[in-house]
Amino acid sequence: MPHEPVVSYKPKKGEPYMSAEQLAYFRNILEDLRIGLGQEIDRAVHTMQEEATVFADPNDRASQESDMTLELRNRDRERKLIKKIDETIAKIDAGEYGYCDNCGIEIGLKRLEARPTASLCIDCKTLEEIKEKQVAK
Numbered sequence: 140m141p142h143e144p145v146v147s148y149k150p151k152k153g154e155p156y157m158s159a160e161q162l163a164y165f166r167n168i169l170e171d172l173r174i175g176l177g178q179e180i181d182r183a184v185h186t187m188q189e190e191a192t193v194f195a196d197p198n199d200r201a202s203q204e205s206d207m208t209l210e211l212r213n214r215d216r217e218r219k220l221i222k223k224i225d226e227t228i229a230k231i232d233a234g235e236y237g238y239c240d241n242c243g244i245e246i247g248l249k250r251l252e253a254r255p256t257a258s259l260c261i262d263c264k265t266l267e268e269i270k271e272k273q274v275a276k
Contacts (some may be wrong), residue, residue: 156245157237166231168255173224176217227256
């Protein structure tokens with residue numbers, strides 16, 4: 140579930156990186172995203188409970204089971220994202236948000252707006268992806 144801020148953050152002249160205003164801005168984005176995901180999970184569970192029908196036709200039953208499996212897989216991804224959001228909010232509270240977990244440099248406002256849960260700068264993330272591709276071969 141991608142998230143685009145309604146208004147991009149424009150730092151004031153001389154404003155330090157990860158100022159109180161910036162941290163509040165990203166906290167709001169993360170909390171809104173978390174609330175939206177929670178509502179989506181609740182909606183999906185409610186829908187699945189309502190649609191739980193026992194079909195006599197094996198094809199209908201198989202189709203319903205396939206739909207349920209896909210829905211459960213999506214909900215699992217959303218639960219994992221909620222966990223990552225919670226971890227990211229904890230980083231804000233600890234004063235560690237916005238800095239690369241690997242090298243410690245600033246991740247950057249634009250990257251964080253695009254992916255508020257980012258924990259690596261673009262260079263470290265690119266290097267990680269290259270390594271993953273090499274291992275997968």
